[in-house]
Amino acid sequence: MSAITSPRANVPAAAGAIKTITARQLADRLREKHELAVIDVRELARHVDDGHLLLSIPLPLSQLEIQADALLPHRGAPVVVYDSGDHTDDHTGNRSGEVGLAQRAAARLVAAGYRDVAVLDGGVRAWRDAGLEVYTGWHVLSKAFGEFVEHAYGTPHIPAEELKSRIDRGEDLIVLDGRNIDEFYNFSIPGAHACPNAELPYRVHDLVPSRDTLVVVNCAGRTRSIIGAQALINTGLPNRVVALENGAMAWLKAGYPLNTKHHNTAPPPTPAGLAKARQSTAALRRRFAIQDLDRAGLQALRADPDRTLYVLDVRTREEFRDGHLPRSVWAEGGQLIQATDQWIATRHARVVLVDDRDGVRAAITASWLIQLGWDDVYTYGLDPATDALELGAGQRAVLGLPAAATPITAEALCQGLEARRLAVFDFSPSPLYRVSHIPGARFALRSRIDQRLLDAAADRDIVVVASDPALARLAAADIAALAGADRVRVLAGGNLAWRDNGGELLGAEDLHWHDPADDVWLSPYFREDRIAAFDTYIDWEVGLIDQLKRDALVSFQRYDDIAGRAS
Template identity: 45%
Template structure:
């Protein structure tokens, strides 16, 4: 273990500040502990990567092997083991946080609990900044009983929707909302966006509002809030919001273009992407944000499947190297633009691959199949959200605790001078 280089907490803090200043550096921060320990307390931008997952995941999560990597733990020795494994795999700039996360806290740094914290914190700040309106579960139940003109859309994955859903809801993962929802609504329709808790409801609703739809609200606290209100969820449904017709797609393109103009979303062509991917001096993540089914049917071999809403929801899982470039692709640029707009506001250098790449590839450059192994490994590391253990009272307490935790994240943000978001 003597070969492992170390970095002090104060030096790591200064490197964080350099990232905020946009000094052109990169940093991949890895927490080497097991998930149950990681979720109790960790650095905000740390990505959980225990030793048992390094071989399967690191190439996709930290693609440039010369990128600076700092590994941390809580004094149990896991960081040194992961750092040595990374060195064996060819990573050339790997160090360990001296004193671990306790040294970080002693130097005045914040420690956070939970999973996907950067994205969940951002969602809470989005709601506060934009004033994203919401409706409570009891209010929505009343609206449904009245027969009000509603479109309830669930911004989670199809798998999550199938497990539990709000009555009358339809599945529309967050990255697809702006493309598809326009065809659902008439002049008096109110769109209600829900997820399991808070973040994807807020982000989905605000995406639609930023794209020009006004009668859009988030379901406060999602399916958890529905259960806590004593209301019954439905199970086993698979109703989806369909692809838009030509008019709906054209409206979505116009809306996405307006968002791109406002947030500074830029496009690149295939040649420029190839050049960036070949650049050994800077990391470029290339993410295909189409649905898992579309990705599996055919994608560019360099791409990682990262459905748009899930990418924004879990940046710490997909985008480990801060300071990297991020290029997003889909077939018409709508979902890629919306996802890029949020990543830019989170501080990422995000771009969109010019639409038309799928047709120009002509099928010859595409490969089929998903990234099921990596996704399964990612899911296995995340503790399940507090849905339905056998004891109903324990479940209710866990759900309320989860919601209270997320709502409290902005209080930590206010104390943390190493975090900055820029809204557009």
């Protein structure tokens, strides 16, 4: 494998110094089983709606320094960066006069110490022109895998109308919602239990009163229903297990109500339930040849300077906060399989899944990662008596975090706005901006900071607001590079400080879009005509199986009951 070279680490690179790679060369690299990260540095909506490479992850330029350390933990692993290839990624119709997003992102990575960085020449446009598959949607690899699983294993399903009839007749059944706890709280099928997918084999045994109880797994759409149901089947649960066909979308389309703002979390297993769970995953470990690490084994992987390692804790958020391994990241098991691109950027990296000593959740998660194409997957069981643990939500490293800009208090900001001496730009996520922002503040994206922002500010000084203090500092530094540090302030404490000082916060009645809200993708549940959006979404997801057949770079394998053997 030829190396992708880059300028010397820790030295900001000129745009012309970054290596490029053609679409065909990158396709050849992706066929090899060597470490490689491919990142799309456009804003998320552009990644989703305009199309992207399936084996890539979204890492917008706006968030690059904030997320790169976790997503790209090994500075020596090869990284290929791409954008649309059109150099009009700002969608304003104006060119900023700077190099494209990918070149800027690559230069920042090189300056942060990444030693093997290249830009995809021509971006998505060149990839498409080379006859290679381009995918729309979000978390597409995981969703395409869900469709493959249903076809390969014949995962059984039940229509919403049949489930509702069975519930109304009082039949012996249980509905388990495989999404995360927050999603369940927003809406859920009446009577369902919140049981995120990796928790299903762990908690299910105490929830079914008999072997005759029908177990129904649901989610918002399709993927987690399929993966959750097949997980229980794979672990040998003796009950009949089915996926709710098209999830809560089908339930709503049929005219049935949903609960909202409701908790009904499946309880932790009893000793008897846990014994059954351990027994079921023991067979799973044999089937997929899942390797378990001791402390020395984990330390050896951490010490290897030549490989990328992700240490991901698949337990609940509460368990993670109560004590986790240093340098581990919380990645709830069910969500990890649903959205691998949120946690794992480098293909063919090593992955260690941390669980409690029982290892049930790590085992089911590992089995799916192996089927998704990760070969080096391990599990690790925490021992609170001997492992050195950290408390809290975990540490975050921000690459090249600049010195804090000159702060401004809420009181001083209020006075400056009244005197028309200040212009406020809010870099918070657009959903937060929609519901709460300082009157007159303009929504802006860090990836699109250019002369347009200075023109909008006119002769006023610029005040940066953001819900993330690190993002505020980064945006302020970018603006200062254009306008000079003496023109830039950061609101100390953000919108909360403004509110605490007696300032009013406005929402939808006062929206000022300096940049389009391309930082988020709008779920079908929040579209104006959500029933039509449901139909479009389901057609898209079901159609992924045909797109996979055309894609020579991706081939999932069906595993039989013999460890390590695929068909």
